[in-house]
Amino acid sequence: MSVFEQPRVRIAVGVVILGLIGVGVWFWLTAGRETTDDAQIDAHLTQVAARVGGTITKINVDDNQLVEAGAVLVELDPRDYQVALDRARAELADAEAAAVAAQSNVPITSTSAASNVTTARGGVAQAASGVAAAEKELEASHARLVTSQARLREAQANATKAARDVERLRGLLAKDEVSQQQFDAAQAEADAAKAAADSARSQVVEAEAGVLVAQSQLEHARAGEQQAQASLAAARTAPQQVRQMTARAEAAQAQVKQAKAALEQAELNLQYTTLKAPVGGIVSRKTVEVGQVIQAGQPLMAIIPLENVWVTANFKETQLEHMRAGQKATVAVDAYGGQKFTGHVDSIAAATGARFSMLPPENATGNFVKVVQRVQVKIVLDAGQDPDHKLRPGMSVVPTVYTK
DSSP: OOGGGSHHHHHHHHHHHHHHHHHHHHHHHHTTEEEOSOEEEEEOOEEEEOSSOEEEEEEOOOTTOEEOTTOEEEEEOOHHHHHHHHHHHHHHHHHHHHHHHHHHHHHHHHHHHHHHHHHHHHHHHHHHHHHHHHHHHHHHHHHHHHHHHHHHHHHHHHHHHHHHHHHHHHHHHHTTSSOHHHHHHHHHHHHHHHHHHHHHHHHHHHHHHHHHHHHHHHHHHHHHHHHHHHHHHHHTTHHHHHHHHHHHHHHHHHHHHHHHHHHHHHHHHHHHTEEEOSSOEEEEOOOOOTTOEEOTTOEEEEEEOTTSEEEEEEEEGGGOTTOOTTOEEEEEEGGGTTEEEEEEEEEEEEEEGGGGSSSOOOOOSSOOOOOOOEEEEEEEEOTTSOTTOOOOTTOBEEEEEEOO
16 A cells, blocks of 8 residues: 555645645735724814803703704803994994095085185285285375475475564564555465464374375285285195095095904804804714803814714835725724725825824934834725714724735
């Protein structure tokens, strides 16, 4: 009997053949597949924070409650913000009234400025004619004064001559060399000459007064002319006045825009006293209670939308040689006894996980020890895989990527 005909040898050979077949089948089944147990479910986590500070008056949700997008989560005391809104409305109304008044002043200023220039020019012309008339009147007064003084000198000379004639005739009258009638006639002529001299003297005084009056009128006329010139100079600043009023009107319009912005901000702040869910999902990490005073930006809770979950798998760098986006994958979930979900590779991270850590490794120290790095791979589940939303972020899973 040969060795191969012995039963024990046949059994041993059969076992070896079956082992080789098993190994071949295992290599065939695992070829073109990459798997890792360093993976978990991921999802978006939306933090809900207060936009304004205040006292919480009402909380409408609890932890782990499902909410829809737009649902009211928390309500704050709105009274302070309502007062601010009323004040902003009043300030806007005041700014709009001021802007209307400033805008209406622009055409009024333009019209009145042009009218003032015309009036000032007429005033200057009138004042100049008044100065000319006063100068002529002063010249005439001087002429009358000169004439009166000449007449006075003439009258004084006649009076002096008449007085001397009276004195001479008086001596002749005593000697009866002239008649009484001749003496009386000389006396009357002397009296008349004296009266004429007195009259001429009064005319001189009157002429001097007229000169003083004319000088005063001339000074007044010149002062009026200077004032008219000043008024014309002021009136000629009309363009600057118009620009100034226009600038005031523009500033008033800017105040209106500023007041409108303040009103819009006050309206937003009042709306922010009601916090609504930005997305639909499960409420988690609620950290507030009724009566609590919160500050702007303070996180209140988180909302996790379970409609969109994916797998973050950390594959070894040696497993990425044939891995590409779009390749088919299966995901076994530990929490549900290894239940499998199907999906595909969505993307591969641009760097290893170590590069994203707070303290990246520094390999230039001389104490380098080569460590196999891991790279994040995002696996997206196919639509309709989790209609009951059983997959929760953080669950451990075992993904398998089919690279062939």
